Amino acid sequence: MKKIITISREYGSGGRVVGKLIAERLGVPLYDKDIIDMAAKESGLSREVIESAELQAKSSFSYTLSSAVSFGEGFGGEAISMNEKLFLAQFDVITEIGERGEGVIVGRCADYVLRDDPDVVNVFVYGEKEDKIRRCIEEYGDSEAEVEKKMATYDKARRNYYNYHTSRKWGDYKNYDLAINSSLVGEQGAADVICEFLAARERKA
């Protein structure tokens, strides 16, 4: 059985750290921002262009707009927007990771990309607002006001990006096999619960 786990998460929920812990425990690679670099390398898009597209996703209006503005080989059917091109490049990278059969992938609609692989386990990590704010203040040194602003912006960006590319609803339980409130159990505890889920799946198989 493959060891592929995708992690979607609310900003400040500790989902990235949970992913790191699981990758360490399972002895498999962690794929996070690296995916962008790998995708960029394959697509020929520069890091700057990619980060700009990511920022645009924070506003659904500008994201939809820039996704609609096409560039490419002229006016032919091959014209494709920059956001689409980036998404497809990441799509290929994630598909390849899925084929290799092991890894923890954080974000990037990986649950959607790998939706037809029954071996993949999709996890959603979320938390209580007060706890997410506390975590961000500790981790990033931001003020409470800054954290609240970032939290709204990033979660909106993740929702926009996910909903736009997948025609699914970010956070809908049907997309995931396990959803965990990390505020009650912490990052180590969430990793424990996910590992227990993986072990239970092996026992059942």
Added chain:
Amino acid sequence: MKKIITISREYGSGGRVVGKLIAERLGVPLYDKDIIDMAAKESGLSREVIESAELQAKSSFSYTLSSAVSFGEGFGGEAISMNEKLFLAQFDVITEIGERGEGVIVGRCADYVLRDDPDVVNVFVYGEKEDKIRRCIEEYGDSEAEVEKKMATYDKARRNYYNYHTSRKWGDYKNYDLAINSSLVGEQGAADVICEFLAARERKA
């Protein structure tokens, strides 16, 4: 720390059995249909009246309609619909269980009733359609067509009942601390994962 776990579930996901397993492992009472009887006893409503209200919930239209038709002390402000009266009676019973501090409560909007108690752990159990159908055929001996029909009817009833009384959305991850796809891990596995979650919560506290 209290041992109160609420279980909401899709029809056929095995959520009731998972609740039973957890109650056995924790050595606490399981509250299911019994709640209705207890509520009925307190409210003075007959079992027949209560079951009729439950059935009405299967159609959102007739449920909303009958909830709006009031009966009571005349035309005064005290008039209250039968469905409201039943819900409030169950509300009181669940509140009392919460105060006693231990038990597994299946269904009945218990997560909503006990929403202000930080000790309560709310779980949502769901599953893959094929697996839920298989489980229902095995457990109830229904045909596949019967199961599909019941599945749609009961899940609709649960959604209507929950959304009507709580002004929340049934299945929305924010209502729960843990959501599990039982198809990947089975009923025993789901109980293992929930118990690991409870243990992780105690370690963190």
